[in-house]
Amino acid sequence: MFQIMAFGVFIHRTDSIYDDVPSERYQFPKQYLTRVQRCKGDWIVYLEPSKVKNTKGYFAVAKVQDAIPDLRNAGMHLAVIEPGTYLDFGDPVPFRDADDVVEQGLLNDLGKISGRAQAAVRPLSSTDFARIVERGLGTGDDILPRIGQAGAEVGFKEDQTPFQLPSARERVNQLTSRTVRDRNFRKNVLRAYGERCAITGLRLINGGGRAEVEAAHIRPVEHDGPDIVSNGMALSGTAHWMFDRGLVGLSDELEILVSRQANDPDAVKSMLNSSGHLLVPGRPAERPRAEFVAWHREHCFKH
Secondary structure: OOOOOOOEEEEOOOOOOOOOEOOOEEEEEHHHHHHHHHHOOOEEEEEOOOOOOOOOOEEEEEEEEEEEEOOOOOOEEEEEEOOOOOEEEEEEEOOEEOOEEOOHHHEOOOOOEOHHHHOOEEEOOHHHHHHHHHHHHOOOHHHOOOOOOOOOOOOOOOOOOOOOHHHHHHHHHHHOOHHHHHHHHHHHHHHHOOOOOOOOOOOOEOOOOOEOOEEEEOOOHHHOOOOOHHHEEEEOHHHHHHHHOOOEEEOOOOEEEEOOOOOOHHHHHHHOOOOOEOOOOOOHHHOOOHHHHHHHHHHOOOO
16 A cells, blocks of 8 residues: 655745744644644645745745644644755746646636635645656756765655656655755755855856856755755865865854864965855855854864
8 A cells, every 4th residue: 555645835935924944844823734734744845925026936845744733832833844855946936837827736617726825835736746846856967066976866665656646756756866955955055155165255167157166065964964055055176175174164153264273274264255254145044054054163173
């Protein structure tokens, strides 16, 4: 027997009054509890509403681990996101595609958008899920990692099922692929940082029009670091090497710290951009989160 997937859509905006951290939790009122519980153990897509200026549309995917009461807020609940499953789409998917909506399940018998579109939490058909994920993940080779070997692809083993479900299940397997996750992480980080090294300030483009910069995790994946922009930085190859080996780090104010154990501290300092601080994205939500910076300083940086 196979488990029927209950995909869903969670509407989120960065200026929300709710206590949301999309990669970790989603807060919702009791009226949506049954819908969220149906998604438990399955995948949801995050949607930024159309009324948000410069909306990203469907911008990420994640797996719901549990639905629990929010003990800090009476009457509220939390959808707990399974660690390591959240992934920003490298190519956010607009709510409307040309003259039609991507989420076909919202259309009524007359082909018009129904009132279901107003629900902050709603079910998503396997067909719509597969369509959104396919467009969101993209396949562009221009944003593949430049160095290193891709890890083995892993996925959830599930029985073959008829009709539309296999396509959705194939998309789920993609979501657990290290190659796919690295590609989308790189694309989002480089976009956020304008393809510029956050430590040196250099923006180098090679003869093929490709950015000579890498997407670095602040807290590494092997140490439970998530694939989110706020746990990443765009770094040149040399800066990435020094950061991973603890020769440079960051203060809570994002001042660039140089280890006293560096062979030539003065040479390292000469590579830093003139501000002496990390060059961060314009959007606050995309800047390095304090807990990731602190983890690197405590566990990697050579004081």
